[in-house]
Amino acid sequence: MDIFLTEKHKIVRHSVRDFAQKEIVPIAKEIDEEQRFPWEVVDKMAALGYLGIQAPKELGGAGMDTVSYTIIIEEISKASASLGLCASVHNSVAIYPILAFGNKSQKERFVPDLATGKKIGAFCLTEPNAGSDASAIEATAIKYENTQSFNNSHQNDSNSDKQDFDKHDEYYIVNANKVFVTNGGVAETFLIFVRTNPSAGPKGISVIIAEKGSAGFIVGERENLSGMRANPVSSIRLSDCKIHASNLLAKEGQGLKIGLAALDTGRIGIAAQAVGIAQGSLEEGIKYAKERIQFNVPISKHQSIQNMIADMGTQVESARLMVYRAALLKDMGKPFSKEAAMAKLMASETASRVADMAVQIHGGYGYSKSYPVERYYRDARITRIYEGTSEVHRMVIARSLLS
Amino acid sequence: MELNIIACVKSVINNMLPSSNRNTLENMELNPFDKPAIEMALSLIKKHKGTLTVLSMGPKSATFGIHQTIAMGADRAVLICDPALKESDTYITAKVLGKALKKLEPFDIVLFGTRSSDSDTGHVGPQTAQMLDIPFVGNIHSLKADQIKNRWIVERKTDGYLEVFEVDAKNSKEQKNSSTAFSVSSSFGDSNTFGRTNFISLYGVERAFSDKNIEFWDNQTLGLKPEETGLIASPTKIVAWNKEKRSKGCQFIDGTYDQKAEQLAQKLLEAGFVG
Numbered sequence: 001m002d003i004f005l006t007e008k009h010k011i012v013r014h015s016v017r018d019f020a021q022k023e024i025v026p027i028a029k030e031i032d033e034e035q036r037f038p039w040e041v042v043d044k045m046a047a048l049g050y051l052g053i054q055a056p057k058e059l060g061g062a063g064m065d066t067v068s069y070t071i072i073i074e075e076i077s078k079a080s081a082s083l084g085l086c087a088s089v090h091n092s093v094a095i096y097p098i099l100a101f102g103n104k105s106q107k108e109r110f111v112p113d114l115a116t117g118k119k120i121g122a123f124c125l126t127e128p129n130a131g132s133d134a135s136a137i138e139a140t141a142i143k144y145e146n147t148q149s150f151n152n153s154h155q156n157d158s159n160s161d162k163q164d165f166d167k168h169d170e171y172y173i174v175n176a177n178k179v180f181v182t183n184g185g186v187a188e189t190f191l192i193f194v195r196t197n198p199s200a201g202p203k204g205i206s207v208i209i210a211e212k213g214s215a216g217f218i219v220g221e222r223e224n225l226s227g228m229r230a231n232p233v234s235s236i237r238l239s240d241c242k243i244h245a246s247n248l249l250a251k252e253g254q255g256l257k258i259g260l261a262a263l264d265t266g267r268i269g270i271a272a273q274a275v276g277i278a279q280g281s282l283e284e285g286i287k288y289a290k291e292r293i294q295f296n297v298p299i300s301k302h303q304s305i306q307n308m309i310a311d312m313g314t315q316v317e318s319a320r321l322m323v324y325r326a327a328l329l330k331d332m333g334k335p336f337s338k339e340a341a342m343a344k345l346m347a348s349e350t351a352s353r354v355a356d357m358a359v360q361i362h363g364g365y366g367y368s369k370s371y372p373v374e375r376y377y378r379d380a381r382i383t384r385i386y387e388g389t390s391e392v393h394r395m396v397i398a399r400s401l402l403s
Numbered sequence: 404m405e406l407n408i409i410a411c412v413k414s415v416i417n418n419m420l421p422s423s424n425r426n427t428l429e430n431m432e433l434n435p436f437d438k439p440a441i442e443m444a445l446s447l448i449k450k451h452k453g454t455l456t457v458l459s460m461g462p463k464s465a466t467f468g469i470h471q472t473i474a475m476g477a478d479r480a481v482l483i484c485d486p487a488l489k490e491s492d493t494y495i496t497a498k499v500l501g502k503a504l505k506k507l508e509p510f511d512i513v514l515f516g517t518r519s520s521d522s523d524t525g526h527v528g529p530q531t532a533q534m535l536d537i538p539f540v541g542n543i544h545s546l547k548a549d550q551i552k553n554r555w556i557v558e559r560k561t562d563g564y565l566e567v568f569e570v571d572a573k574n575s576k577e578q579k580n581s582s583t584a585f586s587v588s589s590s591f592g593d594s595n596t597f598g599r600t601n602f603i604s605l606y607g608v609e610r611a612f613s614d615k616n617i618e619f620w621d622n623q624t625l626g627l628k629p630e631e632t633g634l635i636a637s638p639t640k641i642v643a644w645n646k647e648k649r650s651k652g653c654q655f656i657d658g659t660y661d662q663k664a665e666q667l668a669q670k671l672l673e674a675g676f677v678g
Contacts, residue, residue, distance in 0.1 A: 008612045011470055014432060015603035023602075049605030062605035072605075 004324050005067070012068045016075040019048060024079035031080065031230035032375050035222070037186050038083070038230065045087065046117020050076065053091050055099060055115035059107060066265075066327040070272035074320075077276030078283075081379035082230030084276055088269030089182045090114065093262045093387075094121025097191055097207065101250040101258050110189055110209060122187035123266075124178035124236055125259060132392050134193070134259060135202040139176030139238075141194035143245065145169075170245035172196070172208060174216075176238040180386070185222050185232025188212045192238065193259060196252045205255030209247040216241035227378035264337045266387045267344040268330065271323045274347035274383040278316045281351070281358035281376045285312060288362050288371070305361060312354045319347040338400040345393040348383035355380040404550055406453035407510040408444045410477070411500055411531065412437040414461050414468030415521040433468035437516035439591040442601055443546060444514055445476045451548065454478040456507060460488060460499055466617055473615050474607035481507070485621040487629035492637035493526035499632060500527065501534030502625040508582075511572065512555070515586040517542050525586075532584035539584040540568050544591045548572070555583060560590070 005013075023041050031038050045051060053069045055061025069091065077084025095114050098106060113119040130136040176192055190210045197204030210217060220235030249258060286309060289300035299305045322343040329336035358373040359366035366373045384390045415434045433441075444455045457472045459465060460483040469480045483503055491499065504513060515528030525541075532539035545558040555570045570583050622632060630636060656663045656670075671677045 007467060007470065008608060011467065011474065011603070011608055011611070012605065014471070015474070015605075015608065019602045044602075047604065048602055053605060057606075057609070062609055064605055064609065068605075 004328060005071075009067055009071060012064070013071045013075060015048075016050070016072050019044070020075050020079035024076065024083060028080040028230075029369070029372065029375065031082065033229075033369070035224075035229045035232075037086075037232050039186075041083070042086065042120075043117065045076075045083070050087055051090055051117035051120075052095065052111075052115025053087075055091075055095055055111055059099075059115055060112040061095075061115040066268060066330045067324060070268060070275075070323050070327045073269050073272040074276040074279065074323075077273040078280040079276075080230060081273060081277050081376070082228045084273045085228055085231050086120070086183055088266070088273055089123060090121045092266040092269040093123035094183075094187075094189065094191060096265050097123075097249060097258050097262045098209070100261060101207075101254070105246070106209070106249065114189060119188040120183050120186050121189045121191070122181050122183040122236075123191050123262065124176070124181050124184075125193045126180050127177060128179055132389055135205065135256065137193055137195065137205065139174070139178070139192065139194040140198060141172040141174045141192075141196050141206065141208055141243070143170055143172055143196065172243050172245060172248070174208060174210065174238045174241045174243055176236070176241075178236040180223065180233055181236045182228075182231060182233050182386075184234030184236050185219060190236060191249065191262075192236075193255050196248075200253065202256050203253045205259075206252045207249040207255050207258050208243055209249060210238060210241065210243055214241050214243065225382070227375070227380070227382050263387055264340050265330070267340040267393075268323065268326050268336075270383055270387045271319070271326070271340070271343040271347035274344075274351035274380065275316065275320045275323055277376050277380045277383065278312075278319060278347070278351040278354040281355040281373055281380070282309075282312045282316050284371065284373050284376070285309060285354075285358040285361045288358075288365075288373075292363075299361070308357045308361060312357050315350045315354055319343070319350040322346050338397060341388070341393045341396045341400075344388065345390055345397065348380075349390060351376075351380040351383050404451050404548065406447055406451050406512070406548075407456075408447060408453060409456045409458055409504060409507055409510050409513045410437070410440045410444050410472070411458050411504075411513060411515050411527070412440065412468060412472060413459060413516075413519050413527075414465035415519055417520075431464050431467045433471040434516055434519045434521070436518050436520060436589060437468075438601075439589050440514040440516050440587040441472050441475050441477065443587045443591050447546065447548075448476075453511075456481065456510075458500065458503055458507065459483070460491075460496055460503075462489075469617050470608075470611045471603060473611035473617075474603045475601065476607065478615070480615065480617045481620055482617050483620045483625070485632070487622050487627075488632050490634035490637070490641075491632055492639040493522075493524050493530060494639065495632050495637050496527050497530030497534050499625065499627065500531045502627065503620065504531070504535060506625065510582055512546075513537075513582060513584045515584065517586045517588060528584060528586040535582065535584070537582045537584055538570050539586075540570060541586045542588045543568075543585050544588040546585065557585060559588065 023044060027038055049062035050072055052061030053064050053072055057063040073084050073088050076087055095111060098110050114121045125134055127137050174194055176194055192208050192210050194206055194208055195204050196206040216239045218237040220237055223233045225233060289305050290298050292299045326336050326339040326343040329339055355376040359377050362371055362373050365371055368374060413434045414431045416430050417432045418430050448455055455477045456479040457469060457477040458481050459469055463484060465482060469482055473480055483499060518525040529539050540557050543557045543559045547556045549556055553573045555572055557568045559566050656666045
């Protein structure tokens, strides 16, 4: 399994596993049941560098490679997929696009607080009418010069914009209705996908960095989800929100390009998360199969259970190898888009199947909240939907194979 | 008062699979009983400034545990690695560590774990102190410097008592600093939170693999001949090494609930689990 891994990767795994076992496992059930975001543990994760895994050291990050990133996300997710999701989204679709597409000043303004976990990041693409078809977003950002022509209705708000708007500065008036925003309830820095040119179709999409606290920035209700319940997935609304033009990431019209690049990286994280859920399910399945006595023997002695364990183990290893391959390609600076899509498809489908088998091994107890497999089963399901559904991934992979 | 501290540690096997070689990077880690020594050293350095050097003897795969100590905050690491050291007993290990410590002089204190999780002898700390002819106090959980009187104040718990020792940090005859050896108890710090507070950070791992390199020493570095070390030179030899067979027994207690509770409490008391 570990033939690609260096001693450094192994020490990363050893360290994160130690942390996850002692700090996350004991609260995983409770934070899921109570829908609680455990700041006390997230602050520790931040101090250990888990929220700035690949950000450069000079910007407060740990400066590690993508393989380390997958190891860390897998280990955290094995303990609590909700926290793995927080770290994956924060690292890969909040910090990474700023590092890859931001200018020097944007990197210096936003990355250190994110990489050290002072602020949590979020990525706002999905809208009520734009899911798999990201180009259908309706959010707008219209550029204005700071003249009298725009009557800023929020200028008297106590919580008004932090930035000074010079007379000649340019800014955007952003209106957006974003849903299913991972980390939405706790994040402070948001990457918002908007139309800067409503008549330009997909080429009119851009990304603007918005900060919580800006006038007109509203954090909506937390979603009542089936799984990932410790993550405050929320809706986000921007209503005539005035954002300085210097918060535009890259150039106008580059939104889809940024989105695709971010999701390529994000897929590796979600795939690693799915491997973590699958590995957790496998371990719980093995543990229970050895303990549970039926027909006077542990059920692990029954061939039907052995077959399930063998399939689970084989599928988890296959998925993990594919995740490592995508991560290694990225670290080598080679194209990895197809491999990341394949890894995400494989790992998320594997997590669902393996968690399902783990529930089956547990029988009735697997359907009860007394055992972690019930949580794995719910958490696994979303990995086939978010950051690109399995269907979208098949489309991406087929397009690549048929081109 | 800057302290020059040396911690002697071991990489141990944490999980030996029947089919694997004995020592690989897959199954080695820092001896958990050495972790308190590193933590005590780091807390002393935080307070008094100074440097921590980690010293270890072991195979190539022992780098795993050594890198962990650098990631925790050690400043320098030396691994004594030589094929001729293979299967050295605790006496030879102490002799080799003693030679290496001589080479690392001057130092103020040398810390050990109380024992190793794999061979569990607890010999190496006190034997190494003997090789260097320096004082040794074992199983301490607190170490404070009395700078005015130039001595260490250490505490250890034993059989329900708290012992407090004074150890001279200066040799009055030769008017120079002298070294002392201690082994550090797992109850160092707050025993309730031990192992929970000091996790290895990613920043630490980066540091262990970018800024600091492990120095490799061998018998030649220490002026030792091959026949002076290893199995051949060891006064004690392992003659059998078999996996222990464990058996679980189940005892049923009869009677009413009250009688059962009474009997259970009695049995636990007799076995020394409560009381």
